[in-house]
Amino acid sequence: MRKIKIPAGPDFSFGECLWYLNRNYDDCMHTILNDSLYKALKIDKKPYLIKIWQAQDQLEAQILIGEYHQEAVLFIRKYVTGWFDIDRNMAPFYSLLRKDSRLSYMADAFAGLRIVGIPDLFEALCWSIIGQQINLTFAYKLKRRLVEKYGTHLELNNDVFYIFPSCETLAEADPADLRNMQLSTKKAEYIIGVARAFVAGTLSEEILSALPDLSSRQKMLMSIKGIGIWTANYALMKSLKEQSGVPYGDSGLMQALLSHNIISDRKNMVSIHDFFSGLQGWESYMVFYLWRSLAKK
DNA sequence: CTCCAGGGCAAAT
DNA sequence: ATTTGCCATGGA
Numbered sequence: 001m002r003k004i005k006i007p008a009g010p011d012f013s014f015g016e017c018l019w020y021l022n023r024n025y026d027d028c029m030h031t032i033l034n035d036s037l038y039k040a041l042k043i044d045k046k047p048y049l050i051k052i053w054q055a056q057d058q059l060e061a062q063i064l065i066g067e068y069h070q071e072a073v074l075f076i077r078k079y080v081t082g083w084f085d086i087d088r089n090m091a092p093f094y095s096l097l098r099k100d101s102r103l104s105y106m107a108d109a110f111a112g113l114r115i116v117g118i119p120d121l122f123e124a125l126c127w128s129i130i131g132q133q134i135n136l137t138f139a140y141k142l143k144r145r146l147v148e149k150y151g152t153h154l155e156l157n158n159d160v161f162y163i164f165p166s167c168e169t170l171a172e173a174d175p176a177d178l179r180n181m182q183l184s185t186k187k188a189e190y191i192i193g194v195a196r197a198f199v200a201g202t203l204s205e206e207i208l209s210a211l212p213d214l215s216s217r218q219k220m221l222m223s224i225k226g227i228g229i230w231t232a233n234y235a236l237m238k239s240l241k242e243q244s245g246v247p248y249g250d251s252g253l254m255q256a257l258l259s260h261n262i263i264s265d266r267k268n269m270v271s272i273h274d275f276f277s278g279l280q281g282w283e284s285y286m287v288f289y290l291w292r293s294l295a296k297k
Numbered sequence: 298c299t300c301c302a303g304g305g306c307a308a309a310t
Numbered sequence: 311a312t313t314t315g316c317c318a319t320g321g322a
Contacts, residue, residue, distance in 0.1 A: 132304040138319055139303085184318050186306075228305050252303040291303070 004073050006052075006059040006080050011090035013112020014054040020116050023295045025136055028144040028162050029123075038064075040154045040161035043075045049154045049161050050076055059086075065154050085114040085241060093282045097289075102260045106289050115288045117238050121205045122198050123164040124239035125221075128231045129190045130183070145181040146191075167198035190226025197224055205240070214244055237284045244283045246276055256290035 008014070015035075022032045031038040036053040048066030052059055061076055081087055094107040118124040130146070131139040150165035150173060170191060178188035197203040203224065211217045214236070221232040233245035247253060248269070257263045263271045279286050 128303085129305095131302095133302065134304095134318070135302045135320065137302095137321080141319095182318065184316095186317060190305085226305070230304055234303075247303070250303050251301080255303095287303095294303090 001062055001064075002068060004061040004063075004076055006061060006077050006086070008058050008086050009089075011094070011112055012084070012086055012114065014059060014084075016110060016113035017084050017116050020113065020292065020295075025140045026144065027140055028147050029164065031159065031161060038159075038161060040065075040163045041079070042163060043072050047152065047154055047163060048072065048076075049156060052080060064156060079119060082241065083117050083119050085117065088114060090114075093285050096279060096282060102262060103289075106293065110289055110292055113289070113292060115237065115241070115284060117241065118235075119239060120164065121208065121235065121239040122167050122194070124235040125194050125227065125231070126164070126170070126191050128234040128238075129187055129194070129226055131234075132187070132231065142181060142183055146178070146183075149177065149181070167195040170195035171199045186226070193225050194227070208236075209240055214242060217242070218245075237287070242284060243281055246272075246283045246287055248272065250287075252291055252294055253287055256293055260290070260293070 018032055018035065018037060021027065021030055021037070029039075036051050038049065038051050040047065040049050042048065043066065046066060049064040050061050050066075051064055052061045054060075059080060061080060063072065063076070066072065090112075094111075097107040098104045118127060126146075127143060130142050134142075147162045147164060150169050152163045152165075154161045154163070173192055173195070175185070175188045175192060178191065179185055183191070194203070203220070208217050208220060211220060217236060217240075218229065218232045221227045221235065222229065227235075230247045230249055233242070233247040234250075236242035236245045237247075254263075254266045257272065257275070258266070262275050265271070276283050276286070
């Protein structure tokens, strides 16, 4: 089986990214075994299973299930590069971190960590809705139930690799079934509503990325029930690699800002804005690194 | 037991 | 125009 080479520049650590993916939650959307990452996904509507690992200064990938051809190779290279934001030049960010004594440790402790994305916009939106206002352990449990019932999967050597449900499937889902999975009535409505917007073609990655700026993208997303400013920014950061969206009000972010002595009061928006105004273009990275700092060891 | 988690909506001030 | 109540559940 041929290997697919994925070049990675300086300040990239696959290990840090894997650590993040594997931190302490049960995420059914990927599998990590022996420092290799396994991911099931669709390429041109056909299911693929790929394996990704680090080989010296680059990544390598292999198609374990699915037909090897040039289009698939290009897709995978682009997919992985986007997933781990590999092409980002991190030097300016580390230079910003090092200017702040409260944050400089991150440039070493988390060196090479990139924003680990959720490449598919629909999945990113569903996940951010699921994650609203509940603990992450429970959120991952809900996602697993949703994916096991409505998603598809591949099997290899007794392992199961899930693919997130399509918008078509979730658009037709019975709200009562989602409720039985212990999603709240509202979250069930929101997810089905988002799925229907995708099916209807009123929302898509193409439509969103064609908009001129962040605020117009936020507005378009927030016109959908269940998507507020937090969800919009989170999904834009994870799927479209938006660099300046700060999920204001995020409880984890607030906790990290407090513990780093950057703010002294959760509702003091002025001090939060002041902090991020010195990080223009790197707001999303700052948020991601602050989230990273919350994880234990 | 209470409080609050990587929020948002609708009703009530 | 802001504030409050509510949702669902599990862990602290």
